[in-house]
Amino acid sequence: MQIFKVGGVVRDRLLGIPVTDVDRVVVGATTEEMLAQGFRPVGADFPVFLHPKTGEEYALARTERKSGRGYGGFTFHASPDVTLEEDLIRRDLTINAMAEDDQQNLTDPYHGQRDLEARILRHVSPAFAEDPLRVLRVARFAARYASLGFTVAPETLELMRQLSESGELQALTAERSWKEISRALIEDQPQVFIQVLRDCGALKELMPEVDALFGVPQPEVHHPEIDTGLHTLSVLEQSALHKQPLTVRWACLLHDLGKGLTPEEEWPRHIAHEHTGLKLIKAVNERFKAPKDCQELALLVGKYHTHCHRALELKASTLLELLQSFDVYRRPQRFEEFIGACEMDARGRKGLEQRSYPQADYLRGAAQAARVVAVQPLLEKGFKGPELGEALKRERLKALKAYKDKASA
Incomplete structure (x- = not known):
């Protein structure tokens, strides 16, 4: 029996960044041997065990073969004769397909260390295309490591494009998709996640409502960046720079969906886009089964973000209606998150990122006056x-x- 640390723990150690999760693979062992040593089985699909003292996960080395559609369509084979190299080749990216023993001796059959140094996200083998979830995972890694200069290898992006066009993304469950999307949105550069999905055609498959925003113009006097899709990316970028929570980032992504429905003859104006977008926000919320707090804030921001921008001009009666809609008396945090999302919207404009947003404190004061x-x-x-x-x-x-x-x- 040999035990190796694998995946993220090796990758992040070599990058010199903090390690959070430690995954281990066990080569040359049987389920019976693991049980005899006190390990507790947890995996329903393949043999994963918890250490009897530390509770950390240990998985038997395994191979996998595509046997159906989607994330769950695989047949696994785990036995003592599966080698470390065979286990590593089934992984997604070369930088995640490295292993090391307790002495930090590196096993790197697929040149992950070389790709780490070159700042490249590259698939390990053609089997990458068998798992549609990997499209989302690669986009998420691109968002995580963008600040270090990482980009997706052209051949990997092409495989992701083929996966997007195959219809396989439709086989992903809402739960699996949301797990990747939510993790990506709280990375340091979530806008990169959306951009990579768009580059490979996945955004059009997963969130056509967001994809439709690219190429839609807005009045240059208010939006120097003009393009609504680029504006959305900038708003997401600002939400990360200002350390906003997931609820706010999700609302930032969806706040302008109504602009994708504006007839071309009305461009660049988008009259009542706040109301036309609500059905689209609701559809995206339901498609990914987003948590209730994310769903609620996205709808409220979509409906009322222009109220926030015009806060100083609102009549007292309109202000009161706004506060009532948010139930600021019992749920003050939700109103604070609404203000945060609207401020990100205002800052997510080319050249206006540092402009002050007095509406924020004005609305906070109004809420306090009513409370x-x-x-x-x-x-x-x-x-x-x-x-x-x-x-x-x-x-x-x-x-x-x-x-x-x-x-x-």
Whole structure:
């Protein structure tokens, strides 16, 4: 029995960046031998075990063969005669197909170290094209390592293009797709993930609503970058630079989908795109079964982001409607994330990345003015039920009018 560290732990050690997960492969062992040593089995599809003391994962060396469509369409073979090289060749990228023993002696049959040094993301073998999930994985690695200068090898991008055109991406489950998408969006350069997907034709298959934004013009006076797709990439980039959470980044990706529905004869204006885009945002949310908080914020940002940009011009009654829509009294964090997404939208414009966004603090102040309106005096006056709600609304409106007057003084 021989045990090797494999994949990301080797890759990141060689890159000199912190290692998070440690995967190990066991060569020359049987399931019975692992059980006899106290390892606990966990893998339903192939033999993976947890160490009896550390709880870390150990997988038996295995080969795999394509036997059906999609991510799960594989037959696995694990036995003591499977070599380390045979196990490594089934992996996606050369930089993930290296192994080392406890003395850090490197096994690198597919030149992963060379590709690390050249900053290339390259597939290990033609079997790469058997797993559609790898299209998303490579795009995610491109986003993760873009700051280090990594790019996708042309031949790998071509394989990804073939996979995109084959229809295999449609066989991916929502859960598997979302796992890759969500991980990619919280990388340092999530816009690279979207760009790589577009470069290989996968964006058109997975998110046609986002792909449709490229080539759609906007008024240059407001959007010097003009192209709506490029604007979306810039907004995503800003969301990462400002360390926004996943909910905000997802909303940033989807906020302008309505512009893809604007008839060409109306370009570059996009009247009511906030409302036309809601059905598209809902469709993308449901396609990937995004978490509820991501779904809700994306819809709210899509509907109200222009309200935020015009916050200083809004009437007190419109301000109150906006605050009510977000339930700022019980869910203040969601409104804060909305403001964050809108600020990223404003900053995601060519040459305007550093422009101040006074709307953010203005809306925070408005929310606070509405929140501090006390219920108790109204109860003491005898208001209850629907009448109490209306009285509270009137008092909040009064508070917002006073806030507006003070802000404009």
